[in-house]
Amino acid sequence: MGTTQKRGLFAVLHASSVMESRVEARLADVGLSLAKLAALHRLAEAGESLPLGQLAERLSCVKSNVTQLVDRLEADGLVSRTSDPNDRRSRLAVLTDAGRKAYATGSDIQSQAERELFGVLTPDESDALHQLLAKLQA
């Protein structure tokens, strides 16, 4: 009985935070975070560039969040901002070469971490978990 026994809401919140921390720690080794990796993922998926508003929508977050996230990615040299020829109000976030490389690396790290984390579950257990989580958000 050495481990902390959590119930209800905190069981979910705590488990989630533990798993997130593990992945973040591995990503930090290459200067990435889940937030940065998600942005790189959306850009790669969209064919290397997106208007910031579109990026915000696909990341399910607010526009001001993306402004600052892209600031940090730009400082890291993984993304650059260019103007949209079609609409002068709009700014495009575009992947750099370093950004493409970082995305490949980060993506591998994430998959690897995910396999390690979920490897302890049988396929049936994994299915059951997803079913239960889906039910909780109904």
Add this chain to the structure above:
Amino acid sequence: MGTTQKRGLFAVLHASSVMESRVEARLADVGLSLAKLAALHRLAEAGESLPLGQLAERLSCVKSNVTQLVDRLEADGLVSRTSDPNDRRSRLAVLTDAGRKAYATGSDIQSQAERELFGVLTPDESDALHQLLAKLQA
């Protein structure tokens, strides 16, 4: 198939964030957050006061975090800082009357939200969920 289907890590992270947002929204109606409520909970549990370092340990977070959290709670009038008679290096966070009231209110809101969230699961499903989450953190 209208809902976004998530797998692996993101299923857990997303479910957790959805549940957290729901509780945070209810707590915000009375000027609380989960972080603030957790601190009030630890203080009430400990008999109304704790050194900041102890509070940090019981909240599983870093001391500088508690310094700032107590700053905000103090600004809200829910906690006040007093000096520790035993050790002049130490500062005690102590619940105010308003703090005790806020804890009671917040605690009710949290229990209520938790019942709503987990009410969709049968006792067996709830047990299964906890078992699976425990396994993921092994």
Add this chain to the structure above:
DNA sequence: GAAGATTGAAAAGTCAATCTTA
């Protein structure tokens, strides 16, 4: 005026460095 982006302020968290007391 509405849409796109940015800025400023705040909450929540981390780390590294610092200051006071033991």
Add this chain to the structure above:
DNA sequence: TAAGATTGACTTTTCAATCTTC
């Protein structure tokens, strides 16, 4: 020197207000 707390810098997120362009 160690321990307790704070401060400053940074990440991530949100909201409200602003600025430019449509």
